[in-house]
Amino acid sequence: KAGVTQTPRYLIKTRGQQVTLSCSPISGHRSVSWYQQTPGQGLQFLFEYFSETQRNKGNFPGRFSGRQFSNSRSEMNVSTLELGDSALYLCASAQGVEAFFGQGTRLTVV
């Protein structure tokens, strides 16, 4: 059974640009959650999608958005990048009480 796949693994962007990250969940999982991990703030919940609908949202500005497609694949978009957006972005595929994380996308904003 394939795990959670995130692409790309690494990204370098310039301040003010926008970026799109992709996540393919485990087959059969309909819930996809996104987290941001930084050394200072730890792992913080961004949002969750279930059956193409945003079901939960964390405390992040509107520059962070996402969507989910009918095949459960999800994308996360960050617009007008800031230096503070540099982080590891993790996607988790959940079913019931277990959440499985992808390898993450390391975003560096310069």
Place this chain on the structure above:
Amino acid sequence: QKEVEQNSGPLSVPEGAIASLNCTYSDRGSQSFFWYRQYSGKSPELIMFIYSNGDKEDGRFTAQLNKASQYVSLLIRDSQPSDSATYLCAVPSTGTASKLTFGTGTRLQVTL
């Protein structure tokens, strides 16, 4: 007040010893608790989850839950150098694992 608190460590234990990792949470309504392990540069992986007060054992790992005192702990018996990692405590905000609140993690170092 942070919802989930952990000592950041590092917690250093010799090989073969028992490592004890602790986590406190603020929401008395929390029903389930998760322990994740994260190696440096890698993503978190689920070790255990626990619902009921008391102990839950899985191999060398034992999770302990005390809802009255609002703490959950993870014991690692016969610690190995390969156990050196950051251990994250997580509490779901909903009934499932789709929205987790994480502690900042405790870094464990197992020394030879």
